[in-house]
Amino acid sequence: MPIHEKSLIRPENLIEHKDLFIDGIDVSGHWSTFINSRALTDYDESMQEEIAALPGGENIHRCWQCGSCTNACTVNALNPDFNPRYWIYLIRNGMKQELLLDKDIVWQCVSCNKCTYACPRDVNPEGVMKATAHWLELKGHTEKKPSMIFDEGFSQQIIETGKIEDGLVIRQFFARTGQKLAQNWLVAMAIGLAKRLPVAMGIKMGFAAVFHPRTRGWSRARAAIKDYVHEREAANRKALGLPTGEDGR
Amino acid sequence: MTGKYDKVAYYPGCALEGTGHAYNRSTKALGDALGLQTVELENWNCCGAMEVKNVDPKIQTYLSARNLTIAEDMGFDTVMAPCNGCYHNLKKAEYDLAHDPESKSVNERLAGKAGHRAYEPGHVETIHALDWIKQGIGEEGLKAKVKNSLKGLKVANYYGCMYTRPRHIFPEKDRGPGSESTLKPHFMDDLLEAAGAENVEYPLKTSCCGGAHTLSDSDTSTRLVLNLLETAEACGADVIATECPTCHSGLEMHQMRAEKVFGKKTSVRILYFTQLLGLALGLSPRKVGVHENFSDAMPMLKQKGLAR
Ligand code: SF4
Ligand code: SF4
Numbered sequence: 001m002p003i004h005e006k007s008l009i010r011p012e013n014l015i016e017h018k019d020l021f022i023d024g025i026d027v028s029g030h031w032s033t034f035i036n037s038r039a040l041t042d043y044d045e046s047m048q049e050e051i052a053a054l055p056g057g058e059n060i061h062r063c064w065q066c067g068s069c070t071n072a073c074t075v076n077a078l079n080p081d082f083n084p085r086y087w088i089y090l091i092r093n094g095m096k097q098e099l100l101l102d103k104d105i106v107w108q109c110v111s112c113n114k115c116t117y118a119c120p121r122d123v124n125p126e127g128v129m130k131a132t133a134h135w136l137e138l139k140g141h142t143e144k145k146p147s148m149i150f151d152e153g154f155s156q157q158i159i160e161t162g163k164i165e166d167g168l169v170i171r172q173f174f175a176r177t178g179q180k181l182a183q184n185w186l187v188a189m190a191i192g193l194a195k196r197l198p199v200a201m202g203i204k205m206g207f208a209a210v211f212h213p214r215t216r217g218w219s220r221a222r223a224a225i226k227d228y229v230h231e232r233e234a235a236n237r238k239a240l241g242l243p244t245g246e247d248g249r
Numbered sequence: 250m251t252g253k254y255d256k257v258a259y260y261p262g263c264a265l266e267g268t269g270h271a272y273n274r275s276t277k278a279l280g281d282a283l284g285l286q287t288v289e290l291e292n293w294n295c296c297g298a299m300e301v302k303n304v305d306p307k308i309q310t311y312l313s314a315r316n317l318t319i320a321e322d323m324g325f326d327t328v329m330a331p332c333n334g335c336y337h338n339l340k341k342a343e344y345d346l347a348h349d350p351e352s353k354s355v356n357e358r359l360a361g362k363a364g365h366r367a368y369e370p371g372h373v374e375t376i377h378a379l380d381w382i383k384q385g386i387g388e389e390g391l392k393a394k395v396k397n398s399l400k401g402l403k404v405a406n407y408y409g410c411m412y413t414r415p416r417h418i419f420p421e422k423d424r425g426p427g428s429e430s431t432l433k434p435h436f437m438d439d440l441l442e443a444a445g446a447e448n449v450e451y452p453l454k455t456s457c458c459g460g461a462h463t464l465s466d467s468d469t470s471t472r473l474v475l476n477l478l479e480t481a482e483a484c485g486a487d488v489i490a491t492e493c494p495t496c497h498s499g500l501e502m503h504q505m506r507a508e509k510v511f512g513k514k515t516s517v518r519i520l521y522f523t524q525l526l527g528l529a530l531g532l533s534p535r536k537v538g539v540h541e542n543f544s545d546a547m548p549m550l551k552q553k554g555l556a557r
Contacts, residue, residue, distance in 0.1 A: 055306050074457040078472055108466055110473075111299060112457035113414035117431070124415075130303055146465035147303075154300040158312065162294035164263040170464065184509050213266055215294040221315070224362035225308055228355070232305045 043094030046241070051091055051135050053239035056127025063088045069115035069125040075108050082108060084115055084125045087132060099132075100141060107133040107145040138240055159225050162215025252285075254376070254385030258325035259287035260316055262335035262494075263295050269332065269494025271538030275523035276331045276378055278537055282530045283386050283394065287329065290319045296330075296338040299461050299495070306345075310352050311359040313342035314368040318360070321372050331378035331523070333493035337411035337418070339375040344418040346370040377412065378523065379436040379492055380429075388443035396531035398445030402553050404525070405451035405486035405517075406437045407477065409496040413455055437492055437522050444529035449484040453477055460495040463502065471511060474503035478515040487549060490522040497521060501543040518546040528555050 015033045020026070051057040063085075070076050070085040082105055090099045106129060115125035136142045157164055215221075234244045265273035280287050293316050295301075297309030317339060320328040330336040345352040347370035360367035376384075382391070413431035416422065422429045429436050434455065438448045458477060459470030477500065481489050491497040500519045507513045520542065527537035534556045539546055550556035 055302075074459075074473065075469065078469065108462070108469060110457050110459050110466075110469065111461045112410045114410075114457070116415040117413075126415075134303075147462055150462075150465040151300040151303040154298065155304045155308075158295045158297065158301060159308075163266075164295050164298060165267060188505055188509055213263065216292050218294070221294070221359070221363035224359045225311070227362070228308065228359060229305065232307075 040093070040095065042097065044096040045094055047094045047096055047099075047135075048092050050240050051128070051131050054131040054134050054236055056124060056129075057131030057135075058127070059121075059123045060088060060091065060128050060131075062121045063092065063123045063125075064121055065089060066120060068118040068120060069123075072114040072118040074110055074112045074114055079105065079108075081105060084109075084129060088123070088125070088128060091128075091132065103136050103142050106136060107142075107147050109133070134236075135240070138237065138242060159222055159229070161213070162218040162221065163213040165213055252385045254285060254327060254329070254381050256286040256288065257376070257381065258320040258323060258328040258373075259289045260293060260296075260320075260328050260330045260335055260339070261289065262293075262330060262332045263298070264332055264334070264494035264498075268498045271541035272331055272494050272497065272521045272523060274536075274538035274541065275521055275527050278532055279382070279523045279527045279530070282527065282532060283382070283391075285381065285385055288323070288325070290316055290328070291323060293319060296335045298334055298338075307352055307355040308359075309338060310342045310345050311356050313338045314346060314356050315360070315363075315365065317342065317368040317373045317375070318366055321368065322366070325373065327374045327376060329376050329378060329381045331492070332495070333377070333409055333411040334495055336375060336377045340418045342368075343370055343373075343375060344420075377492070379412075379440070382440055382526070383436045388439055391440060391443045391526070395444055395529050397529055397555065399441065399525060399529050399555070400445040400447075402446045402525075402555070403485050403487045404441050404446045404448050405481040405484055405489045406434075406441065406448060406454060406522075407451070407481075407489050407491055407496065407500075408434045408437065408454050409460070409491075409493050410455065410457050412492065437490060441490060441522060441525060444526055446525065446529075449481075449486045451481060451484050451486065453480050458496050458499045458503075460493075460499045463495075463499050467503075467506065470499060471503045471506050474500055475507045475511070475513055475515070478504055478507070478517055479513075481517045482515060486517055487553065488518045488520050488525070488546070490525055491519060492522050498543065504544060518549045519544060520546055 009032045013032050013034060014030045016030050018028055020028045048060060052060050065085060067085045070083050073082065073084060075082040081102060087099060087102065087106065109126065109129035111126055113126050119125055133145065137144060137148065154164065237244045261273050277287060294312060296316060297312040301312065302309040317328065328339065330339055346356060346368065357367040413419065413422065413434055416431045419431060422431050442448055453476070456477060457473055459466070459473040463470045489500065491500065497519060504515055504519070507515065524537040524539060528534065528550070534540070534547065534550060539550065547556060
């Protein structure tokens, strides 16, 4: 009895080949075909190099497409379209149009590093996700995503003061993304906490923080970091062939 | 007996001054009860958290390294960071400075401009609060001090992402018996077991809570957290023990959000491992900051005879 792997053979995958000879043997007939061979003409030759030039993307060329990253991925388990292995494939082949179909979910990588842990080739797929999201934004394919708004607001606060005050971060993020702070779950949480806390501490910890932590004597470090940020921004834009002047961004 | 971690530099980090204050309070109280001394780093700065690296990773390296310089200047060769994010970033700075010449030169340049000495790798060891107790006191030392055994308390130990990944920044892990495992960490399990707790087999020890996007992609975080909570309940846990302020507040926030937004209620409680160990040593719930947690664990603790 022949074994029919029915689940693998789907009618839509069957392609009929007439007069198909391989090494002189006639193998004409119906073939189950997952991937149609095709010639790509519109590939973007610089895409891999550009993404490799951004922080995190450096090792993308090492990928051998084993799929361990996708298999381990936290976000892939929630959304099968989130597929680091596939995106690396597209980037390496310069298949920009296909990559752009997924442009609005790349930023959702939660940086859990399960992929980096699993990768046998030290590609650092987590870094590649960040570099790709960054590339999409710099190239103007996506608007600034909420995570980047959050990261930048957060980083700005650290650069300014040396420290983070989480209540302030939350307030600023909601303001910048145009959301109301009075989300029902946040309010429920704040009330639950307030019931059990002495008032003074509620004020210190809560959303109406009155004290702003900062590192003393931070001004020189602040200036040094700011210079470096500008330098890197210009270098990243240059690597992507974008204008680097003040009005270029 | 003097142990190698009797007196360590302490790097609380920003979260422990804010939403994670209960962890700060309980870590210090636990140290006092065990005779372990912590000296807070003078005028420390944020390690870069999870966000700065997405602007540029080398700024994170500089920010973390500045704290290591401070530890060294204060005469310490060990700095203890209870927050997974801080611990991870300090470890990563150590690794990058030792292995990546470019990170080293950027750090030197930034430190020079900021007017302080640049940190040289190899001078200060970064440890987690778990290492501090596990290797500074050990299970036997802990057992000898337990006054209020956690007997009957079923615990799911949750370690999160940053304590074990990526593994190359933790060269001391995966070294065989006595060392921590990055695949299936057990230091927290070991300590809580020594304090009498009954650890449940929890398959999601190192799964992600979505902490990086806790606000910017709340639905993803809520789904991830809900999975952690429901699995802990399915494993029979009364409480999830945490070792990171970001995970901890993420679990608490999204437990609330899952109930309010998705209509999914879970009742497993969430406590820092330092709070549980403190209670076992006979410290009061207030002393270990149970009132500072967002979700109320008191009814469960009372029911288990761990609080009055
Ligand atoms: S770091 Fe990002 S890409 Fe990697 S496993 Fe986690 S979510 Fe997936
Ligand atoms: S695990 Fe590494 S080598 Fe394998 S597909 Fe992913 S990035 Fe490529």
